Amino acid sequence: MFALNLNKRTMPVFYGKVALIDYLKSIKTPHSTIGFVPTMGALHQGHLSLMQQSLAENNTTVVSIFVNPTQFNNPEDLSKYPRTLEADITKMNGLSTDVILYAPSVDDIYDGKVLSQEFNFDGLENQMEGKFRPGHFDGVGTIVKRLFEIVSPTNAYFGEKDFQQLQIVKKMVLKNNLEVNVIGCAIYREKNGLAMSSRNERLTPEQRADGALILEILNVAKEKFKTNSASAVTQWVEKSFRKSAPFELEYFQIADETTLTPCLRKSSIKKYRAFIAVTINNIRLIDTISLN
Numbered sequence: 001m002f003a004l005n006l007n008k009r010t011m012p013v014f015y016g017k018v019a020l021i022d023y024l025k026s027i028k029t030p031h032s033t034i035g036f037v038p039t040m041g042a043l044h045q046g047h048l049s050l051m052q053q054s055l056a057e058n059n060t061t062v063v064s065i066f067v068n069p070t071q072f073n074n075p076e077d078l079s080k081y082p083r084t085l086e087a088d089i090t091k092m093n094g095l096s097t098d099v100i101l102y103a104p105s106v107d108d109i110y111d112g113k114v115l116s117q118e119f120n121f122d123g124l125e126n127q128m129e130g131k132f133r134p135g136h137f138d139g140v141g142t143i144v145k146r147l148f149e150i151v152s153p154t155n156a157y158f159g160e161k162d163f164q165q166l167q168i169v170k171k172m173v174l175k176n177n178l179e180v181n182v183i184g185c186a187i188y189r190e191k192n193g194l195a196m197s198s199r200n201e202r203l204t205p206e207q208r209a210d211g212a213l214i215l216e217i218l219n220v221a222k223e224k225f226k227t228n229s230a231s232a233v234t235q236w237v238e239k240s241f242r243k244s245a246p247f248e249l250e251y252f253q254i255a256d257e258t259t260l261t262p263c264l265r266k267s268s269i270k271k272y273r274a275f276i277a278v279t280i281n282n283i284r285l286i287d288t289i290s291l292n
Helices: 017-027 045-057 075-080 085-095 106-110 136-151 160-175 198-202 205-210 212-225 230-242
Strands: 034-039 060-065 099-102 155-159 181-185 248-256 272-280 283-290
Touching (some): 034 045, 045 060, 045 155, 045 181, 060 085, 085 099, 136 160, 155 160, 160 181, 160 283, 198 283, 212 248, 212 272, 212 283
Parallel strands (some): 034 060, 155 181
């Protein structure tokens, strides 16, 4: 948990990119650094931990809150995504008034053309989330690239829960020659091990408690992977979820951390990671764990 800041100052809030860009130019020096934490709001302690790291490592920290329509392939998911800007501002002021908030409208970002740019992420986009959410990563690439252009950050912070997204952002930065250092940060979990997510707010207390099963199964899968093939571990996970109402397993995959391609035969020189997506009452939850 984070201590509240009792100072009566409040952080600067910008709703338009022009005013934000002008402000950042006015405070920038030749040697200053800007840390950036892009979010879709409904902030939780995981988001606040990213902000804390940015505050510790940079002269200036910018946080964006924007529910990006182009990365939702499911209209219902977009409409039900929690929007809690007032509460988010209170949490951020409680953490630090030194944060700068950018909370744009859709038109401020897209200038009236709500379309995704097409990207080639060298196949990273075709695995896992990409298979189940067509167009999702084009939307992610579009909004992150646009935000980077507006904020011009030195360092950008992303949680490892969305590890595939993290790798895709790194690839996008590399292929577009952007001068941004993309930093992956450890998953922040609830006390029972459930990975913190804005979608958790839609869970009932009972469903939230049941969510502990996800990490429990991932931890057992990690142990089994030491002596079993990826295929055998996958079959065990699938069987475990078939017996575990109210969860429905969307996918479980053991993949190479760098290429995100499925592990067909283990190699001692590769790093592997397990990825999982489940739904509970039509609420979609993802998690991941390093296997070596």
